[in-house]
Amino acid sequence: MNTTSNSSSFHRPIASDCQPGQRFYVRVLRQDGPRKRRYWQRFALEYEADMNCISVLQRIAENPRTDDGRDVAPVAWECNCLEEVCGACTMLINGWVRQACTALVAQLLQDRPGEIELRPMTKFPVLRDLVVDRSRIFAILEKILAWVPVDSYYDLGPGPRQSQEAQQMAYLYSKCMSCGCCLEACPQFLKIELEYREGETPEAYNARLRTANMRAYIGSHAIAQVELFNSNPIGAMNATERLDALVAEGGIQVCGNSQNCVRVCPKGIPLTTAIARAGRAATRHIFRKWFDR
């Protein structure tokens, strides 16, 4: 399976020169809540065998004291699977957007001895410390109708037969865990963070946020999902609507083809291939619409 250059360079054999008990520092960019002041804190830790950035954060939670001896609130962060299939723990580690669970301390210290730097993603509003609000990613999946529109959940026999090649291609795209690395790296994908207006109800605020999310750039993960569902024999039945979404405001035309996204995708998803293919489909779609008028 083709992995991107990025993911293979992240996951080199582990350096063995880290000794249990060896001291190192972790610098964390903290923020107590949305739109609050950001500040750095540094923690001193001791290396343990098989340590990754999740265990680093667990040790800090256990003993939230900075290296200069101040007791502070523990760092907030998100995680679940701890094996890079859920996408929850995405953050900037030594400046790279990636998952904390597969970021091994021994490797990080080999690249940059002595200190590890953790920051929240910058393209999503910070909720607290390393926790960001990525609901926009899921809103985008609504926009592009990222599902197979089956008639019902009653027993209607098997799905369509598929070639091995089709399955392998679909599988590449369907591993997308909505982590947002590709969006973090994309120069065209910009942060949306709204402030409550005076007297605004949560419903009104959410509606405004939704409109903003729906108009902004969808990003390459979504373009790959359009490819996935439009190549599925049942999904293809509403391909037109997906193509409509693909060329709507914030659609594929916004992509500047800088190819940053494909370099950071931890799942090795061929995002630029998807962009190229979807781009051709979008062009055909626009022409067809134009002639059908």
Added chain:
Amino acid sequence: MAKPSVMIVGGGLAGMAAAMKLAELDCEVAVMSLTPLKRSHSACAQGGINSVNNLTRQLGDNEGKHFEDTVYGGDFLQHQPPVKEMADWAPRIINLMDRLGVTFNRTPEGFRDQRRFGGTLYRRTAFAGATTGQQLLYALDEQVRRWEVAGKLRKFEDWDFLGPILDEQGRLRGCVGQDMITMRIRAFPADALILAVGGCGLLFGRSTNSMACNGSAASRAFQAGARYANGEFVQVHPTAIPGADKLRLISESARGEGGRIWVPRKPQDPRPPTRIPENQRYYFLEERYPQYGNLLPRDIATREIFKVCLTEGLSVETDRMCVYLDVTALPREVLDQKLAGILEIYERFQGADPRVTPMKIFPAVHYSMGGLWCDFEANAAGGLNVGSPRNQHTNVPGIFAIGECDYQFHGANRLGANSLVACLFSGLTVAPGVVAYSDNLPGGDARDQTAALYDRATAKYQAEYKALLARPDGGPNPYRLHTELGQLMTRIATVVRHNAELADGYGKICAMEEKARACSLADHGEWANQNVVFLRALQDMFPLAKTIVKGALARDECRGAHYKPEFEMPAVEATDPAERRRQAEAWCERFADNNRRWLKSTVAAWSSDGEPQISYEEVDTRLVRPRPRLYGVVGGDVIEQVWKERERTAKAKAEAVPSASERGPG
């Protein structure tokens, strides 16, 4: 009838299957989860999902055999009707998943491919690379999103379930949850509550489970009156790799595709594994169980690995216990197309390429067979009456349990690739039962309840939350206490259990529980306070930990994953044929006797004094009679033969005596 309003806690496979089916049945559905649904633990499932299929059918397989493998694998501890129904539905469920776009691997002709998994001789397992759970989860997440867009379903992601709301008659009327970002606590009125909250691996500290698998939600239901059954049955998976935060699974599919487990015959042979010649390798599973080989059920494989390392001193390394799991001989395209996901995990975390050098693995806590007790309604064929409100219904009216958090399908040991199918089956089939239950509720539906009922419940949890925040500093550290609990549980309540250790451990757990009540928080803020959520979950681990240990202590036998050497059945060791036979007869006698005493589900109820009260329930074995679970072990044939003869005689006797119904009343 007004549309039933249903709250589902848990958005893994089970919860989302129920959600989409209920939305289709036109209910008002809400789903609450600790994580965004798409990030639920089910994403971790690697190997695949079982069902009879066209290919196995022609090799002699059928639904009945899937059912039988499952109950034999579970050491006959599960009620048989739900298992039969699940096996019957399995092919249809996979077909549905196929229609939903799950990227199942294909054969050259374009059919779904299948691999073999443990505890069966058939290739029943459909798979999508080595990330089957993730692919299934995503397909359901997509359907759930579709219903959300259609306005039929609402999601409450990053919410912590705090407890059910029961009326004075003890009937469910809703639940309370807390938003983990804003820390707001609110009540959710509902006609039915479905718990699909997954397993509780975090009770053991590190396991193969995700961080949300802390058992908190099941424990909260248990403390509110729901019963918890067979808690002592905890699956320890034979093949995992160590980590500081998690023990990562290397799926059974590695062996399903031909991977082999071995150790060097020479203890701690210093040569690299690839340089050790075949005849100096000990393929201990294959030698002891020639028929099943590396694909034994997990409980047995795990114990064999323990034995080889601990008793026989053949661990690969001196300072750490592990054995080789070797896939180096498999064809490259099998590795790349069918196993890539798990090999990547090994490579990333261990820094060695399993394609060229054997992996080093050791067992780890993996799955909870036990869970919330639930009911079922059997039909005449011995399956389920699907649509009955009794199915998956806990003892609390209105609370249902599905997926890993129920105790229904796997008995004393779960077979690989049977959980995903059980999750989907229980999720899809609970839906019509919930609709039937919600029709004509005594005392009206949720809308008819007083606001006071909900306000009281909210106020209670609000007060508890404030009390947590107000705890004085300087108390014990909750994270360290969790590590302590995990180490204790792993030591006393996993692969090998001893009564003395369990009894002693129980006392220690009670002491830790006490300590947890004094734990202080490092964060007293009221915004995204993860400390609060963690400490609350930790406190709720103790009722389940106590239930597991108490159940294990009481159960003086060996069954499936529950193993006490003190009560192990002796091997037939004699060489003289007559003596062998005598020993086998004694063995069978003891086996039958033990079943009379222990073929029972453990059912725990939480009592107000903070102790689980244990009682036992007969197991419904109406379809296949329990038999010794030997898996063709070398030397076990004589037992098998004697047992068959005993069964024949018993059957003949039963036929000679007219049955009760023929005799008529009187």
